[in-house]
Amino acid sequence: MTTPVLQTWPVQREFDAKNMPFRRLGPSGLRVPLFSLGGWLTLGGTVIGDPVKEIIKTAFENGINMFDTAEAYAAGKSEEEIGRVIQELGLRRTDLVITTKLFWGLRKGPNDGGLSRKHIIEGTRESLARMGLDYVDVIFAHRMDHNVGMEEIVRAFNYVIDKGWALYWATSEWSAQEIEEAYHVANKLGLVGPIAEQCKHHMFHRERPEKEYAPLYKKYHIGTTTFSSLAYGMLTGKYNNGIPENSRFATHSDFFKDTIKQLELSEGKEQIRKVKELTALAEKELGTTMAALALAWVAKNPNTSTVILGASSPEQLLENLKAVEVVPKLTPEIMHRIEKILGTEPEPLPSYGRPVLDRLGRI
Numbered sequence: 449m450t451t452p453v454l455q456t457w458p459v460q461r462e463f464d465a466k467n468m469p470f471r472r473l474g475p476s477g478l479r480v481p482l483f484s485l486g487g488w489l490t491l492g493g494t495v496i497g498d499p500v501k502e503i504i505k506t507a508f509e510n511g512i513n514m515f516d517t518a519e520a521y522a523a524g525k526s527e528e529e530i531g532r533v534i535q536e537l538g539l540r541r542t543d544l545v546i547t548t549k550l551f552w553g554l555r556k557g558p559n560d561g562g563l564s565r566k567h568i569i570e571g572t573r574e575s576l577a578r579m580g581l582d583y584v585d586v587i588f589a590h591r592m593d594h595n596v597g598m599e600e601i602v603r604a605f606n607y608v609i610d611k612g613w614a615l616y617w618a619t620s621e622w623s624a625q626e627i628e629e630a631y632h633v634a635n636k637l638g639l640v641g642p643i644a645e646q647c648k649h650h651m652f653h654r655e656r657p658e659k660e661y662a663p664l665y666k667k668y669h670i671g672t673t674t675f676s677s678l679a680y681g682m683l684t685g686k687y688n689n690g691i692p693e694n695s696r697f698a699t700h701s702d703f704f705k706d707t708i709k710q711l712e713l714s715e716g717k718e719q720i721r722k723v724k725e726l727t728a729l730a731e732k733e734l735g736t737t738m739a740a741l742a743l744a745w746v747a748k749n750p751n752t753s754t755v756i757l758g759a760s761s762p763e764q765l766l767e768n769l770k771a772v773e774v775v776p777k778l779t780p781e782i783m784h785r786i787e788k789i790l791g792t793e794p795e796p797l798p799s800y801g802r803p804v805l806d807r808l809g810r811i
């Protein structure tokens with residue numbers, strides 16, 4: 449294992465947030481851009497070498513200073529490429545918010561994945577070595593490990609923080625009950641709990657981020673770092689008339705076979721119909737694109753700390769960043785019309801006929 453190194457490269461680019469809004473990441477003091485960039489399937493995967501640099505440079509020059517990756521993305525190549533590009537572009541480490549995730553591991557050994565103390569500690573060190581960084585800002589548990597006790601998980605992430613290898617820890621696709629348990633254990637032991645949940649959140653996937661986690665936003669003020677907010681590209685409209693060559697569903701047809709199959713079923717066809725209706729609303733009334741509308745809609749949610757974008761070219765990224773200007777255009781009236789088209793709003797918790805309380809009645 450290579451020893452992580454301190455920043456040694458000369459700074460060539462100063463960060464300018466431009467018009468990017470920043471939010472706190474959950475209850476923490478860490479400020480994150482409303483739109484960040486992730487590397488799943490793209491950076492180090494379908495995109496390698498100079499094009500990775502072009503995408504990250506475009507992001508950085510347009511107000512994105514947060515980059516998300518994971519040990520398992522492109523079998524470690526995503527972390528390597530992101531680390532290489534940060535160095536080659538001469539970005540100042542303190543300007544950046546770098547997040548990575550542990551769980552899936554890279555090898556098949558019994559201790560090469562999961563959330564044991566052993567993998568959390570070794571996995572963190574290996575990720576840092578691949579990126580050539582001496583710390584990440586946030587380390588995520590990429591999934592819950594049901595074969596490890598919560599106390600071991602909480603203690604191990606706190607150890608990683610105490611060592612200075614990560615500044616905060618967070619979860620990804622944990623159930624509300626698991627996050628609740630993590631807080632309970634952390635509070636009991638006087639340790640720090642997770643500050644964020646990295647969850648899937650898009651117009652057709654709402655139950656967990658909008659309903660299941662609702663008590664966590666109130667009690668612990670956790671924030672979300674949302675992923676697949678374009679439903680893998682479907683919410684750009686690119687799959688309205690089949691699967692274009694070189695698109696994600698073409699290049700990863702096996703991985704997405706169930707999603708692709710669903711497009712042919714009545715549910716999928718209904719979603720495409722809604723995308724077309726929303727596209728008309730985006731273009732005619734907001735002067736924007738479907739992609740920008742879909743991303744702005746997730747960003748508008750007050751529990752969203754950052755929407756993690758995915759892009760396989762600088763052009764896609766620039767199109768998606770138009771969402772920054774769309775967020776303030778999402779008036780209650782427009783949101784209501786979107787809701788009417790979508791029809792996907794989760795049912796509220798039942799009140800059993802009791803009168804609804806106003807805002808001050810919240811626990």
Ligand SMILES: NC(=O)c1ccc[n+]([C@@H]2O[C@H](COP(=O)([O-])OP(=O)(O)OC[C@H]3O[C@@H](n4cnc5c(N)ncnc54)[C@H](OP(=O)(O)O)[C@@H]3O)[C@@H](O)[C@H]2O)c1
Nearest residue numbers: 486487488675676677678679680681695696756758760764
């Ligand atoms: N924690 C987790 O379990 C988890 C899971 C998934 C993702 N994530 C994180 O979230 C990030 C984003 O997820 P995602 O990549 O699934 O997001 P997404 O926004 O739903 O999909 C991004 C993909 O859609 C296509 N696309 C994006 N913008 C487009 C545009 N303007 N026009 C046409 N096509 C466009 C591109 O694919 P093609 O060009 O190839 O079609 C792009 O790679 C990931 O990189 C990762 O960091 C985390």
